[in-house]
Amino acid sequence: MTPRRRATLRDIAAALDLSVNTVSRALAGKDAVSAETRERVRAEADRLGYVPNTMARSLVLQNAMTIGLVITNPSNPFYARLISAIEERGRVHGYSLMLMVTEDSADNERRVAEELMRWGVDGVLAVPVQHGIDHWERLGKSGTPVLLLNRDLPGLDADLVGVDYYDSARRATEHLVDGGARELYLVEEDLDISPVNERIRGFHAVLAERGIAVRDDHVLRVPTRRREASSQPWDPIDSYAVGRRLADRIEPGSAVLAGNDYFALGLYRAFTEHGLSIPGDVAVAGHGDHPFAAYLAPPLTTVRLPAARVGTTAVDRLLERMAGAPPADAPARTLLEADLVVRSSTAGPSAARTGGTS
Known part of the structure; x- marks a missing residue:
């Protein structure tokens, strides 16, 4: 089947015995064309299925x-x-x-x-x-x-x-410290990009200000699957393996901040499989406030990004x-600025003070 040729101004002009210039001015609503002619041109354009060529117009303008x-x-x-x-x-x-x-x-x-x-x-x-x-x-x-x-x-x-990721990480980390955590970890993806670097900087800044020792193993980098499956930016399995290793050594009363909610999802499974209670043994917070965050058990404290x-x-x-x-x-x-959404995955003194749930 031969595709139908796209109707042009010239086709309308030929059908009505008008000049192309007159047709163009009629479709543009120019006053120099009578109302009767404009109506005839528009009707013929509809009959032929004429659609303006935006690319051609952009070349002219x-x-x-x-x-x-x-x-x-x-x-x-x-x-x-x-x-x-x-x-x-x-x-x-x-x-x-x-x-x-x-x-x-x-x-x-x-x-x-x-x-x-x-x-x-x-x-x-x-x-x-x-x-x-x-x-x-x-x-x-x-x-x-x-x-x-x-x-x-x-x-x-x-x-x-x-997004001010430095500030978002600071606020989430402060919330975890205010909740009583003295051993804190940050789980981040392994890309060298400014959002990741800013979150790490904000996390370290709070620990230093609160007199909490900053160790290299406080920041755990997750090897994401971007290079293997580019259609999915994150997968809970990426952080699940990291969470299993962390669960073997984490002390009760610790807290973990995840760079995104998918990482938090993997941590949830790793910790619960190991017999750790959230937030009883370890508090967990995320970044993103993705739709599933409020429906986890317990609902996830996270940073809502102003996309x-x-x-x-x-x-x-x-x-x-x-x-x-x-x-x-x-x-x-x-x-x-992003918003910290406090839910029961970090239940503690700070959650009671803010009363923040969503």
Whole structure:
């Protein structure tokens, strides 16, 4: 079956014995065309199934009305919420979204940056792999503003909008210490990225301030499965093995902060299989407030990340750059505060004081 050819302005003009220019002006609602002609043109356009060619229009106007969004993995619940917020905010301003995925591969990221340059998008929001800045610099020099999302990229002259992970880890760690824990552990993924590094920094800062000895084995790095199964950013099995080893030596009254709720899920199983009670023997907190967190037994204390606010703030800032807002002396860094959601997995003095449940 031969595909039907897409209707054009020329087809409408031929059917009505009008000029292409008249048809174009009629569809655009120009006053120079009579109401009767506009009605005839619109009716014929509907009959032929005419759809405006947005790409051709963008070539003429030098405006694609498209924002490029580069993320590492769409199956991460945080990025799923982020995508929705960005798409909705962009649509309000008339922009479509072009989504590109790098799977945390530097090679993929360079290819994606080149593709975005060829497509001529109006601006780019990027969660960077954090290996190399040349391709982002080329995109910026081509006239396409680039804004970083959730991860910093030192050396790149670009705005950043993300979560204040240093503060979120500090608040979660303080909550665990206030609950009576004197032996604390942080379970983090093994990627060298700014959110992980900032959470480690916040965790260490609280221990040092509270006079708790900081040892190398207080931070346990989980070898994630990203390299083997890129469609799943985390898997509880990644932290389950770490949790089993930790359960053999952890002292009663200790606490563990997980870098994401999936890691906390693996720790739950490891600890309970070992006969440890949560929170009786060990308190557990996470990051992300994923939908399952409130339904674990016991419900998980976790950090609720402001994904939607990150998305809308980033779009608004990018639109300012696209409209020609001059760069400041230094790129703007906007880090949004997360919310600590206290549930019974960390039941203790601090939970009683805040009364926080969700």
